[in-house]
Amino acid sequence: xxxxxLTAEVLSIGDELVHAGLIDTNSSYISQQLGALGVAVQxxxxxxxxxxxxxxxxxxxxxxxxxxxxxxxxxxxxxxRTREVVAQVLQEPLRFDxxxxxxxxxxxxxxxxxxxxxxxRQAELPQSATSLxxxxxxxxxxxxxxxxxxxxxxxxVPREMKVLFADHVLPAVRRLGSLRPTAQACLxxxxxxxxxxxxxxxxxxxxGANPAVGITASGGLLSVRLVGTADSEAAAAALCEQTAAELxxxxxxxxxxxxxxxxxxxxxxxxxxxxRTIAFAESCTGGLCAARLTDLSGSSKVLQGGVIAYSNAAxxxxxxxxxxxxxxxxxxxxxxxxxxxAGARERFSADCAIATTGIAGPAGGSDEKPVGxxxxxxxxxxxSGSTDSRAWTVRIPDLGRRFVRDRAVHEVWRSLLL
Amino acid sequence: xxxxxLTAEVLSIGDELVHAGLIDTNSSYISQQLGALGVAVQxxxxxxxxxxxxxxxxxxxxxxxxxxxxxxxxxxxxxxRTREVVAQVLQEPLRFDxxxxxxxxxxxxxxxxxxxxxxxRQAELPQSATSLxxxxxxxxxxxxxxxxxxxxxxxxVPREMKVLFADHVLPAVRRLGSLRPTAQACLxxxxxxxxxxxxxxxxxxxxGANPAVGITASGGLLSVRLVGTADSEAAAAALCEQTAAELxxxxxxxxxxxxxxxxxxxxxxxxxxxxRTIAFAESCTGGLCAARLTDLSGSSKVLQGGVIAYSNAAxxxxxxxxxxxxxxxxxxxxxxxxxxxAGARERFSADCAIATTGIAGPAGGSDEKPVGxxxxxxxxxxxSGSTDSRAWTVRIPDLGRRFVRDRAVHEVWRSLLL
Numbered sequence: 001x002x003x004x005x006l007t008a009e010v011l012s013i014g015d016e017l018v019h020a021g022l023i024d025t026n027s028s029y030i031s032q033q034l035g036a037l038g039v040a041v042q043x044x045x046x047x048x049x050x051x052x053x054x055x056x057x058x059x060x061x062x063x064x065x066x067x068x069x070x071x072x073x074x075x076x077x078x079x080x081r082t083r084e085v086v087a088q089v090l091q092e093p094l095r096f097d098x099x100x101x102x103x104x105x106x107x108x109x110x111x112x113x114x115x116x117x118x119x120x121r122q123a124e125l126p127q128s129a130t131s132l133x134x135x136x137x138x139x140x141x142x143x144x145x146x147x148x149x150x151x152x153x154x155x156x157v158p159r160e161m162k163v164l165f166a167d168h169v170l171p172a173v174r175r176l177g178s179l180r181p182t183a184q185a186c187l188x189x190x191x192x193x194x195x196x197x198x199x200x201x202x203x204x205x206x207x208g209a210n211p212a213v214g215i216t217a218s219g220g221l222l223s224v225r226l227v228g229t230a231d232s233e234a235a236a237a238a239l240c241e242q243t244a245a246e247l248x249x250x251x252x253x254x255x256x257x258x259x260x261x262x263x264x265x266x267x268x269x270x271x272x273x274x275x276r277t278i279a280f281a282e283s284c285t286g287g288l289c290a291a292r293l294t295d296l297s298g299s300s301k302v303l304q305g306g307v308i309a310y311s312n313a314a315x316x317x318x319x320x321x322x323x324x325x326x327x328x329x330x331x332x333x334x335x336x337x338x339x340x341x342a343g344a345r346e347r348f349s350a351d352c353a354i355a356t357t358g359i360a361g362p363a364g365g366s367d368e369k370p371v372g373x374x375x376x377x378x379x380x381x382x383x384s385g386s387t388d389s390r391a392w393t394v395r396i397p398d399l400g401r402r403f404v405r406d407r408a409v410h411e412v413w414r415s416l417l418l
Numbered sequence: 419x420x421x422x423x424l425t426a427e428v429l430s431i432g433d434e435l436v437h438a439g440l441i442d443t444n445s446s447y448i449s450q451q452l453g454a455l456g457v458a459v460q461x462x463x464x465x466x467x468x469x470x471x472x473x474x475x476x477x478x479x480x481x482x483x484x485x486x487x488x489x490x491x492x493x494x495x496x497x498x499r500t501r502e503v504v505a506q507v508l509q510e511p512l513r514f515d516x517x518x519x520x521x522x523x524x525x526x527x528x529x530x531x532x533x534x535x536x537x538x539r540q541a542e543l544p545q546s547a548t549s550l551x552x553x554x555x556x557x558x559x560x561x562x563x564x565x566x567x568x569x570x571x572x573x574x575v576p577r578e579m580k581v582l583f584a585d586h587v588l589p590a591v592r593r594l595g596s597l598r599p600t601a602q603a604c605l606x607x608x609x610x611x612x613x614x615x616x617x618x619x620x621x622x623x624x625x626g627a628n629p630a631v632g633i634t635a636s637g638g639l640l641s642v643r644l645v646g647t648a649d650s651e652a653a654a655a656a657l658c659e660q661t662a663a664e665l666x667x668x669x670x671x672x673x674x675x676x677x678x679x680x681x682x683x684x685x686x687x688x689x690x691x692x693x694r695t696i697a698f699a700e701s702c703t704g705g706l707c708a709a710r711l712t713d714l715s716g717s718s719k720v721l722q723g724g725v726i727a728y729s730n731a732a733x734x735x736x737x738x739x740x741x742x743x744x745x746x747x748x749x750x751x752x753x754x755x756x757x758x759x760a761g762a763r764e765r766f767s768a769d770c771a772i773a774t775t776g777i778a779g780p781a782g783g784s785d786e787k788p789v790g791x792x793x794x795x796x797x798x799x800x801x802s803g804s805t806d807s808r809a810w811t812v813r814i815p816d817l818g819r820r821f822v823r824d825r826a827v828h829e830v831w832r833s834l835l836l
Contacts, residue, residue, distance in 0.1 A: 016460055016634035019645065021450050022445055033438050041436055041472045044464035046445065053460045057504075065423055077616030079623055079632060118617045118812065136817075138613065157635070159818055188628070195556070198495030199536050205497055214497060216434035217575075227437070280705075280726070286712025287698075287705030290726045294704025297780055305727055305732035308708045310700070314723035314766055316737065332622055349731055400577055401715055 007037045007065040007215070008178060011047065011057060013072035013082055014156055018048040026071045026161050027282045033165060037173060038180045039067065049073055054085045062089070062149040068174060069165070072156030074139040076118040082153055087126035089146055094124045100140040102130045106136050132168040136160050141168065150176060182229050183236035185244050188257040189222040190398065192412050197222055200250055204243065211240050213247075219406025220396065221263070225252070256414040264292045270417060271302045278416075280306035280342035283321055284333065284358035284374055288409050294410035304348035309340060319343030332357050334375050334391035341379035342387045353379045354412050358396075360404045372396040374408045378415050424594060426452055428462045429475060431490035431500055436466040439518050442821045444579050449451060451583065453735040456598045456647065457485065467491055472503045474661070480507070480567040485591060490574030492557040494536040498705075505544035508636055512542045514713055518549045518558040550586040554578050558584065568594060571682055600647045601654035603629070603662050605714055606675040608832050615640055618668055622661065629658050631665075637824025638814065639681070642669070657676040681831045684708045688721045688835060692716045696834075697766035698724030699737055699758035701749065702776035706827050714780040722766035726773040727758060737761030750775050752793050754810035759797035760805045772830050778822045792826045796833050 017021040019095055027044035034041050042065060048055040054073070058266045061068045073082030089096050101123035104374045115138075125142050128338040132141035132152070141164045150172070152348060165173045189197060198205070201224065204213040211228035224247065228239035251407045257266050266405040271278055279301075282288045290306040294301050307318045312331055313322040320343040321336055329335045340355035358374030365371035377391040427447045437656040445462035452459050460483060465475040472491070479486045489502030506514050513686060519541035526533040543560050550559035550570070557573040559582045568590070572582045607615060612635045616623070619642065622631040629646035640667065645802075646657035676685050689696055698707045698721075708724040711717045725736045730749055738761040739754055747753045758773035767814055776792025783789035795809040804824040814825045 007626045015630075015632050016643075017446070018449055019453050019632075019643075021442060021446050021632050022636065023446055024462075028435070028439050028441055029437055034523065035437050041474060042465070043467070044436065044442075044462075045463035046464075049461075057461060068508075073614065076613040077633065079624060079625075116613060116617050118620070119613060138631055151468055159821070161474060164668075191586070195534060195537065198493065200532050202496060203534070205495060207497070212433075214433050214437070216440045216494070218440065225434075225437075280703075285668045285709075285725060286717070286721075287700075287708030287726070288712075289813065290705030291703075291709040294706075294728070295823070301702070302730055303726075303728050305726045305728045305736065306705060307736070308705070308712070308721075308723045310712070310721050311766075317765060318723065318725070347735060360712075392815075402713065403577070405713070 005180065006033050006067055006173070008039050008041045008069065009061040009065045010041060010044045010071040010226075011061055011068060012156070012307055013047055013049065013070060015048040015079065017042065017046050017072070018315050019106060019157040026156065026158055028071050029158070029162065030071075030165060033170065034069075034173065035227065036184065038182045039173060042131055049079050049081050050080055051085050054081065057147070058086060058091050058151070058171050062146040062151055066149060067167060067176065068146070068149050069154065071161045074141065074153065074155050075123065076116070076122055076138070080121070082376065083121075083124050083126065086146070086151070086153060087131070087397070088143065090126050091127060092127040092145060095122050095127050096120075097125050097131050100125070102139050103133055103140060110376055112257045127386040132164055134160060134164055136163045136169070143168070143172070169214045179235040180229055181231070181236050183233055183240050184260055185226040185240040185256065187224040187244065187247060187255055187266050188263055189224060189250060189251055189254045190220065190410055191254040191255055192222070194222060195259050200245070204247065213243065213413070219403055219410060221407075221410045224265035240312050249351060263410070264293075265296055267413050267416050268293060268296050268302055272298065276351040277302055279344040279353040281311060281344035281353060281355040282306060282308050283315070283340070283356055283361045285356045285405055285408050285412070286310065287406055289354065289356070289412050303339050304350040307344055315340060319347070329364065330369070332359055332373060332375055334393060336376065336392040337377035338379070338389035339377040341377035345379040345387050351381065354415065355379070356408055356412065358404070358408060360401045361398055364402060365398075370395070370398065372398040372404050374404070374411070376411060376415060423598065424457045424485055425592070426457050426459045426487065427479040427483045428572070429479055430458060430462065430464045430484060431467065431472060431488060433466040433497065435464050435490070444574065444576055447576070447580065448487050448489075448518055448583060451588065452487075452591065453645070454600060454602070455588075456600045457591060465496050469499055469503050469506070472499065473506055476564070476569070477507050480564040480569055481707065484567060485594065486564070486569045487572065487587060488569065489572040489579045491730050492540065492559065492571065492573050492750050494534070494540055494556070498539070501539075501544065502541050504562060504564070504569070504571060507540050507602060508509070508544050508546060508562060510545040513545050515541050515543045515549050518543070521551055521558060522556050524661055550582055551640070553576060553585070554580055554581045561586070561590070579773050596695040596719040598647055599651040600645055601651055601658050602646075602678055603644040603658040603670060604676065604678050605642040605662065605665060605673055607642060607669055607672045608638065608661055608674055608828055609642070609672040612640060615642075622665065628663050631661065637821055637828060637829045641826075646653070681715055681777070681828070685831050685834050686711060686714050686717055686720055690716065695722050697722045697762040697768035697771040699762035699771060700724060700726050701728060701733070701758070701772040701774055702778045703774045703823055703826050703830070704728065706823055707772065707774070707830050711829065723770040725765075725834050733758060737765070748787070750777055750791060750793055750797065752811060755793040755795035756797070756807035756809040756819040759795035760807050762798040763805050769799065772833065773797070774826055774830065776822070776826060778819045779816055780819060783816075788813070790816040790822050792822070794829060794833065
């Protein structure tokens with residue numbers, strides 16, 4: 001097995017994923033982690049708790065690939081059946097694992113609670129399986145050899161899955177194969193449509209290219225992702241950088257950020273590195289800019305605060321926008337955006353402030369200002385210590401309220417990074 | 419086929435889903451839509467653009483079930499290969515569909531642009547396939563009989579997928595089977611752990627129960643979902659209501675909302691129905707409450723605005739919290755929460771206001787106020803027209819920054835619904 005690429009499939013288990021609208025994020029996380037090790041993930045399968053469906057899915061995956069990472073169905077309730085079904089696939093009985101039970105009891109003790117009897121189910125394992133300890137929750141995982149595949153079964157709760165993945169799966173997968181190193185890069189782009197960008201980058205995106213180049217689109221943000229493979233991580237990184245250097249002039253002013261981190265994290269690090277503080281004055285984005293930044297630990301050093309000024313009265317009262325400006329130009333105007341940003345910068349005593357005011361839709365559009373019209377302003381200190389505001393307008397395609405708001409937030413990040 | 423339950427699988431296609439961290443939301447949407455028709459979705463598969471992997475996934479799904487809904491890989495770029503691969507599975511050539519091409523050209527004309535030549539790929543179809551028109555984007559879908567399954571192939575962009583699903587798939591699936599009607603219900607619960615709730619509801623959750631009862635957990639919010647099946651939609655709804663009536667006394671004060679809508683939507687409708695306006699004063703939730711409410715069209719009638727008061731200075735300057743309160747009790751205190759809510763209500767001239775102040779972590783906890791301590795206040799008008807504030811504290815389990823923030827937002831919604 002050590003001389004070739006390991007293949008893998010990812011399996012997410014639970015009726016709530018198949019029938020009740022809960023979105024599977026585990027597969028994507030697991031695949032990215034395995035991909036960074038050079039393991040070729042070929043497929044995700046999401047299946048409910050029905051024993052027959054689940055048995056066929058586990059059996060099929062374990063016949064196709066070298067490594068199968070499953071998550072979900074390890075809870076204490078009767079609709080959690082992964083343990084039994086894996087035992088069936090293995091044609092083995094379940095055994096009660098005393099060590100696992102002691103771990104479950106210890107978790108409850110640490111949290112000042114008593115373990116309900118139903119949690120005893122969580123200490124059962126297929127006969128030949130090995131328990132995987134869970135330091136952050138009650139459900140131990142397990143590992144077993146099924147057909148010719150190494151099957152890892154992890155809890156479905158993303159936070160717990162990630163801890164068990166790091167503690168148990170990563171080291172084991174590293175041992176399973178002598179894996180060919182990979183490196184990744186990502187260029188963030190705002191401006192063109194996905195098709196136009198794809199046409200411009202066509203010659204980089206041919207099947208088999210190394211690094212492989214792909215484009216993903218989310219809320220108007222286009223991400224150009226590179227994955228290089230070579231004999232060393234440094235050589236793979238060099239391949240990525242070589243192609244990135246060819247891409248930069250093609251992307252031109254569309255390119256506004258680079259790196260594998262999410263864009264709000266890049267913004268936060270940039271501002272923290274410059275020891276600059278920021279405030280937001282949000283109308284059409286309604287708190288999204290602040291919410292995405294405050295999702296990140298450490299944001300309190302950079303973010304002074306924000307005002308969500310949905311009504312005109314709020315723009316006047318809380319941000320000091322002159323009523324005359326609102327009357328003369330309307331709430332969605334560069335003049336009002338500039339006054340909102342200046343007001344936020346002064347009231348929060350921040351180094352800079354960003355304002356958004358626009359028409360997110362579906363209602364509120366006009367011929368002159370159709371849905372998707374968003375005005376922005378960035379207020380900064382000028383050399384005499386008072387406030388300079390720079391305002392601009394973007395006509396965002398009306399692809400729905402969420403798209404317009406998301407795209408407006410990306411525009412805010414871009415203005416802070418350029 | 420008309421006398422039994424139709425079975426279905428959902429297939430999402432694209433390297434960006436398998437390798438690049440983009441999350442598949444299409445499968446969940448499609449499954450819920452099919453589930454409401456009584457079609458039993460057995461599995462989702464997510465597969466990349468590699469022709470061999472894709473061919474095996476399409477072939478396998480079309481051998482297992484009656485209906486396969488695939489999305490993705492219909493774009494204009496060279497890494498979009500779904501059309502070719504379906505033709506291979508069918509052992510057919512591709513044909514150029516002039517009608518589809520005219521639709522692509524018309525879309526570009528409507529948007530004041532010229533179609534790049536690469537878009538011609540989007541008008542190619544397997545020989546025996548039927549084109550499915552796309553009124554909101556450039557990629558037409560198609561439909562073909564593969565083995566014994568009806569295969570529908572839709573664009574991957576969620577907005578376009580949803581339109582083609584409604585226009586083409588729903589009517590066709592209704593014709594394919596005489597489907598047994600279902601009804602759904604959902605009870606929202608805050609308080610117990612998932613295991614404790616599962617134990618209390620164990621007797622309702624046995625395999626084969628009608629309605630089927632399942633529990634899902636997200637950010638501390640537990641959702642008890644019921645799916646009933648009967649000879650008429652009304653009878654299925656009556657089954658759900660009968661079980662819901664048994665569940666309510668078991669859930670007691672944990673239960674705070676009912677219905678299939680998302681909780682922020684229920685909150686918005688409640689406030690709109692009461693003609694009440696609201697404002698937010700957010701510290702630890704950092705704009706999340708406002709962002710989730712403003713995601714909804716019509717929120718401007720209810721939401722006056724909000725202040726994100728991350729720093730103490732912002733609490734004093736923008737919300738009028740007395741400095742003496744901050745010094746005496748600290749920023750995370752019921753006293754400060756009450757003053758923040760009262761300040762927001764008055765400054766935004768809102769009927770009510772909610773404040774949050776707490777320790778989201780990972781830093782900032784102490785023995786007295788550990789990470790997860792969140793103080794809330796609800797300010798309303800009293801009979802004399804001035805402000806009454808009610809404050810309370812919740813110790814949220816420290817399951818990470820996002821969990822604490824999400825759970826705090828759910829607590830806000832609960833306080834507005836009870």
